[in-house]
Amino acid sequence: MAKIFKDLVVSVEKIEGYCPVFTPGQSFHLKEGYKLVAHIPVCFHALQSLSPYYVALSRGVNSRDLGLAGPDGDAFVQCLDPHQITGGGTVIFRIKMA
Numbered sequence: 001m002a003k004i005f006k007d008l009v010v011s012v013e014k015i016e017g018y019c020p021v022f023t024p025g026q027s028f029h030l031k032e033g034y035k036l037v038a039h040i041p042v043c044f045h046a047l048q049s050l051s052p053y054y055v056a057l058s059r060g061v062n063s064r065d066l067g068l069a070g071p072d073g074d075a076f077v078q079c080l081d082p083h084q085i086t087g088g089g090t091v092i093f094r095i096k097m098a
Contacts, residue, residue: 009028018089019088021041074096
């Protein structure tokens with residue numbers, strides 16, 4: 001029996017500090033539960049912040065059940081750069097169904 005995965009859209013919601021990769025409003029997709037589709041560069045820190053959750057979200061687990069829900073129900077995660085120490089930037093990502 002084939003499992004059905006929902007496609008996800010990951011968008012840059014906000015940047016705190018300086019991020020050399022993303023700008024607010026950019027997005028990339030996770031198709032069929034595991035295929036990264038991007039027409040922009042994607043930072044490895046972003047993938048690390050998404051990796052614990054993308055399978056559950058693509059299988060339809062509610063973002064509230066994962067403790068990731070914003071006011072509108074979309075999931076939110078943050079990149080792993082501790083920008084206050086590194087001088088870099090941290091990105092807040094919104095994850096929603098495509």
